Amino acid sequence: MEDFNGLEHIVRDQEPLAPYSWLRTGGIARYFAEPTTENELVSLVSLCKSRDLSVKLLGGGSNILVASEVVDAMVVHLSAAAFTEISVEGNRVTASGGAKLVQLLSTAAREGLSGLESLAGIPGTVAGALKTNAGTHNDDIGQWTRAVKVLTRDGDVLVRDGDQLRFAYRESSLNELVILEGVFELKTIDSIEVTKRTQTQWILKKAQQPRGASGTICMFRDHGGVTAESLIESSGLKGATIGAASLCDACSNYLELKEGGSVDSAVSLLNHVQAEVEAQTGVALVRQVEVW
Ligand SMILES: Cc1cc2nc3c(=O)[nH]c(=O)nc-3n(C[C@H](O)[C@H](O)[C@H](O)COP(=O)(O)OP(=O)(O)OC[C@H]3O[C@@H](n4cnc5c(N)ncnc54)[C@H](O)[C@@H]3O)c2cc1C
Structure with missing residues (x-):
């Protein structure tokens, strides 16, 4: 090497x-x-x-x-370990970028800090969630974020806060190379109540996700108040399959790949759905998933 x-x-x-x-x-x-x-x-x-x-x-x-x-x-x-730490001071939680989102949520629940419950069931890390402004239709991580420590491409460590932080639907202004940590300001309530809300959100989310969600990815962003799922289904694509990749029955915006299936079939299906929805509805769906 x-x-x-x-x-x-x-x-x-x-x-x-x-x-x-x-x-x-x-x-x-x-x-x-x-x-x-x-x-x-x-x-x-x-x-x-x-x-x-x-x-x-x-x-x-x-x-x-x-x-x-x-x-x-x-x-x-x-x-x-240096990139997965979580600490709490009053109603502020500081979480390193590599920490799992689920760990941030369980820390907040344990400390009786409310706000992030609707993120329950979303896989990934704190940095991934900040970058993509992960959330649901009504709530996202951005609205609870007060500061983010980043590392630039030039090697400078900076803190982004106030006007330097902007979040929109599945987007953030965090374009620096590395998200090192996020600071979240939450509301202090009863710990049992936050735990209950988190569990309820988790159950709701899991019910919407395809079963065995570890072999699936969420393909497209919703479009102007219309869900990607409904656009896909109204284009007659429910259950569409290419090779080992198919659209999930539980939600047509999730792509499922059979174990051992090739990435090529997943990419082909993603492209096919995007092209077909545009041809049928005139809507150019924007990918949520990033293709490397
Ligand atoms: C079953 C399933 C359900 C999902 N449900 C939802 C949902 O309800 N709502 C929702 O918003 N999303 C959902 N997603 C999408 C995904 O889980 C989120 O976007 C998640 O926040 C991505 O986090 P990650 O750590 O996996 O990021 P990755 O997929 O690893 O990366 C995502 C982006 O973040 C960047 N990134 C990662 N780490 C860093 C870092 N330290 N610094 C800078 N950039 C970084 C990557 O380069 C990439 O651009 C779902 C995905 C699946 C598979």
Whole structure:
């Protein structure tokens, strides 16, 4: 492997990305790194910049489809303890980007801090949720976010807050390379009440998701108040199948891939649905899932 200036212990080459992706399929990363400290991460980003090597961040992989045979980049996974911490001070929770969203929700419930309950059942990490402004129709993570610590492509660590933070439907203004941590200001209520609300939301969410949701991905954003699911179904695509990939019965906006199925069938089905919905309804659906 290439020389990584003392960072060899955190970098691997030709790493299969299937185990890190929600569909458990896809290509390999040319380089893959799991830094153990913020300093290592900053050094890695600077090194990649000096070598003109692009850097991609991978969270829980629940919104990424790895279509390329080789992702020609340094794929960074923030799995080490330094990137998964959660702390509470009064009604403010600070969560590192690599922490699982479910851990943030359970900390908030334990501390009697209300606001994030509607995110129950959404897979992935805190950083992935901030980047995509994860949420439901009525609520999203952005409305509870007061500050976000980021690392820029130039290697500077900055805090974005106030006017520098903007969230919209499944979008955020967080375009810096790495989301390091988020600060959430919540409402103090009874812990049992927050736990009950979180559990209720989780049950509702699971009932809407296809069963065995670990082999599925959510394909498109809703369009101007109309759900992607209804546009797909009104285009006659309910149950559409290409190879090992098919649309889920429980919700046509979820794509399901049979175990061992190839990523190509998933990409073909995604493209087919997008083209067919546009042909039938005139609506160009925007992908929620990111294709690498
Ligand atoms: C079964 C299922 C149900 C879902 N339900 C919902 C739902 O109800 N609502 C909803 O909003 N979404 C939903 N999603 C989509 C997905 O779960 C969310 O978008 C989630 O927040 C993505 O988090 P992740 O950690 O998996 O991110 P990933 O998929 O790994 O990455 C998503 C994006 O974030 C970037 N990213 C990840 N980590 C970092 C970081 N540290 N710094 C900078 N950028 C980073 C990635 O580069 C990528 O651009 C669902 C997905 C599935 C599979």
